[in-house]
Amino acid sequence: MRYHTPTTFAEAAGIAAAAQGVTRFLAGGTDVLVQMRAGMVLPDDLIDLKKIDGVDRIDPTPEGGWRIGVAVPGIALGAHEALRADWPGVVEGMELVGSTQIQGRATLVGNLCNGSPAADSVPGLVAAGAMAEITGPDGGRVVPVADIPAGPGRTTLQPGEVISALLLPPRGTAGGDAYLRFIPRTEMDIAVVGCAVNLRCDGDTVTEASVVLGAVAPTVVSVPAASAAIIGTALDDTALGTLAEAASAACRPIDDKRGTIAFRTEVAGVLAKRAARIAHARAKGENA
Numbered sequence: 001m002r003y004h005t006p007t008t009f010a011e012a013a014g015i016a017a018a019a020q021g022v023t024r025f026l027a028g029g030t031d032v033l034v035q036m037r038a039g040m041v042l043p044d045d046l047i048d049l050k051k052i053d054g055v056d057r058i059d060p061t062p063e064g065g066w067r068i069g070v071a072v073p074g075i076a077l078g079a080h081e082a083l084r085a086d087w088p089g090v091v092e093g094m095e096l097v098g099s100t101q102i103q104g105r106a107t108l109v110g111n112l113c114n115g116s117p118a119a120d121s122v123p124g125l126v127a128a129g130a131m132a133e134i135t136g137p138d139g140g141r142v143v144p145v146a147d148i149p150a151g152p153g154r155t156t157l158q159p160g161e162v163i164s165a166l167l168l169p170p171r172g173t174a175g176g177d178a179y180l181r182f183i184p185r186t187e188m189d190i191a192v193v194g195c196a197v198n199l200r201c202d203g204d205t206v207t208e209a210s211v212v213l214g215a216v217a218p219t220v221v222s223v224p225a226a227s228a229a230i231i232g233t234a235l236d237d238t239a240l241g242t243l244a245e246a247a248s249a250a251c252r253p254i255d256d257k258r259g260t261i262a263f264r265t266e267v268a269g270v271l272a273k274r275a276a277r278i279a280h281a282r283a284k285g286e287n288a
Ligand SMILES: Cc1cc2nc3c(=O)[nH]c(=O)nc-3n(C[C@H](O)[C@H](O)[C@H](O)COP(=O)(O)OP(=O)(O)OC[C@H]3O[C@@H](n4cnc5c(N)ncnc54)[C@H](O)[C@@H]3O)c2cc1C
Pocket: 023, 024, 025, 026, 027, 028, 029, 030, 031, 032, 033, 034, 049, 070, 096, 097, 098, 099, 102, 105, 106, 107, 108, 109, 110, 111, 112, 113, 114, 118, 119, 120, 121, 157, 161, 162, 163, 164, 188, 189, 190, 191
């Protein structure tokens, strides 16, 4: 195995583009190193991104959003008060990943690029409208995070491409987001269902909404019908009921020992309702 420590993303992309065998990028390593230890992945080229300047930074963008470096661990996201104030749902999704030890290393980008349908931070990023800044052998591009997952263990990144940062949009006024997951025990488990809701209000009335499910299909699922169900409402019981039905209807889950299809489908609706209520309260400045 060749271990590389590039100092720029262009160099990292160049190494990846020239590599012939199995290639992995190393961010926090909490997926890659576990997979290597288990013999599931044996990279010919392991490209450590942590020597690249700025990868550990969270910076405000000129537009009023946030630029998050690819090696920022969950613990640093959680400790960043201004980021948490803007995007509590994104932060709480990442904070659910693993334990205190895992939080010291695990990153948003690694969670996204590992390609797990149950990745906890991805629904919140998609609901927020986050973008991925990508560096490739032929230059850069910026795409919605929603376009990155391609199925279990797969992404739409092209050979040689590396994500160089994640971009969160400006929060704006009267907005709130939330992420909830169901797991069979209290922590250190993989989501059986996850749901993120991001919305904006005018008074009590929801004016914009995005509802995104995790762990109920091969990739994260945006549910426009669930968003439509609450826009123009004050989140009354009828609107929440329609939201829950739409969320359940969008599920295409697997059936396994951790949750049947029927269970996952029902829980998706329940979590969508609860996450919407929390996001609504946050949008109105209430403590939720
Ligand atoms: C004990 C334990 C508990 C866990 N609990 C959870 C949990 O509750 N919820 C959850 O969602 N996950 C969980 N995980 C999985 C893991 O911790 C997360 O997916 C984590 O966010 C991965 O981030 P990382 O930085 O460690 O990724 P890494 O292991 O460094 O990389 C993961 C993948 O992303 C690719 N990659 C990394 N950076 C880039 C980049 N910049 N551009 C392109 N590709 C890149 C790598 O090639 C690799 O395929 C757990 C893992 C462990 C070991």
